[in-house]
Amino acid sequence: MLSFDPEKVPLPAGHLIGGKIHVGHGERISVNRPSDGQFLGDIPDADAALVDLAVTNAHQSWRESGWGTRSPRERARVLRRWADLIEANAESLGRLEAVSSTRPIYDVVNHEIPFTAEAIRFYAECCDKYSGDVLPTRDSSLGMLVPEPYGVIGAITPWNFPLSMASWKLGPALAAGNAVVLKPSELTPFSSVMLAELAIEAGLPAGVLNIVQGRGVSCGSALVNHPLVRKVSFTGSTATGAQIMSQAALNGMKPVTLELGGKSPQLVFDDAGDLETVAARIFRGFTANGGQACVAGTRLVVQSGIAEALTGKLIELCESVEPGNTWQSACRYAPIIDARQAKKIQSIVQTAIDEGAQLLAGGEFFPDTQQGYFFKPTLLAGVGADSAAVQEEIFGPVLTIQTFDSEEQGLALASHPLYGLAAGVHTLNIERAMRAMRRLAAGTVWINRYGRSGDFIIPTGGFNGSGIGKDLGRQAFEACLRYKSVLIDF
Secondary structure, three states, X not given: OOOOOHHHOOOOOOEEEOOEEEOOOOOEEEEEOOOOOOEEEEEEOOOHHHHHHHHHHHHHHHHHHOHHHOOHHHHHHHHHHHHHHHHHOHHHHHHHHHHHOOOOHHHHHHHHHHHHHHHHHHHHHHXXXXXXXEEOOOOOEEEEEEEEEOOEEEEEOOOOOHHHHHHHHHHHHHHOOOEEEEEOOOOOOOXXXXXXXXXXXXXXXXXXXXXXXXXXXXXHHHHHHOOOEEEEEEEOOHHHHHHHHHHHHHOOOOOEEEEXXXXXXXXXXXXXXXXXXXXXXXXXXXXXXXXXXXXXXXXXXXXXXXXXXXXXXHHHHHOOOOOOOOOOOOOOOOOOOOHHHXXXXXXXXXXXXXXXOEEEEOOOEOOOOOOOOOEXXXXXXXXXXXXXXXHOOOOXXXXXXXXXXXXXXXXXXXXXXXXXXXXXXXXXXXXXXXXXXXXXXXXXXXXXXXXXXXXOOOOEOOEEOOEEOOEOHHHHHHOOEEEEEEEEEO
């Protein structure tokens, strides 16, 4: 049994700088358990001085340890040992993750921790697989393209998948020879500290990976603006990503990787095949982690001939869900992270109903959940194209339903004026699938599936307002290197 007592989980309540917990000073930020709304612990909110300490320590540790100049295979060995330790400490790490986040302990131990460890292993193998190049020049000279690490990379991760999102940032940055200062979300701050402690235990020089805690407006801004931070990697909202891009431009012209918001369509044609299979796929796409995923497929665009039958199967799936505390082994349905997010979801749903949308399922919180915020899977039909439920990223288990007759109409409905993170296409006609893939403005298109796999070679990242650059894949590793052109005359 994976169930545990949430009152008995020790919390590393501080920053991690130079391999040691730093309790900080100033304002403390309260952290509550999403499952029941109860107080869990608190963390210090890092000010500019504390962030400077963490970044300066990372820069000094990076130089003194020679992490960036070590042989690639030596860095790879450290990363592989780190991945092994992550798996060996799955239960302790999983408890930290589950108690403070929306992630059920079963999902953390069986899915997220193995995913995190494998991501680290993938980037360990990148250490000596990618290099510079010898360039064609005249016979009396030699041209080279020489890769080198940036130095200190500032990474900011969201609250919805704390461990795996951290691995997306840390794996490629450390494998490429950089130091990292990571700021996890103040809503889910604890598991990242233990993750970093395990890296040090594996042999990563203390200080090459530091953790700073705090809010985005204080700690996050100070990290982005610090002159020794040479690159920034952020996952979060489009609005915050735009602010970070602006700050990075004004404070050193540093490059950014931004994985931002989404409002992803699931485009279903009448030749999609077995509707029970399709319905289960769509259901997972908008309810996984309580709908709190940037790639959540929250816009169902379905061909009219199968709309009623498919909707009926989705209603049955919505009514089958049971809530549970994230520290219980049986829990499979995630709570909403906090009261603020819960109120936003409820407000957008109610506004859509007031504007004439038809509520087919859900639309309210589960009763008797001990002050936790468990929102029922919700289906809204008859929504207008301009409705906030269709246009805005809700970040909750809410699916809007729009119907179409022709392929051209379906593709038009599936487009979005701002977001282009992901899209799903459901059809057994390969020619139609390829036409749709070409037309959809999305960084990732899933065909007859919805959601990522364990194929770390496939990058993720959005178009338009959904981001710049890629996480995962070799693209994320290469983005953690800068390239120096060299020309030698004989």
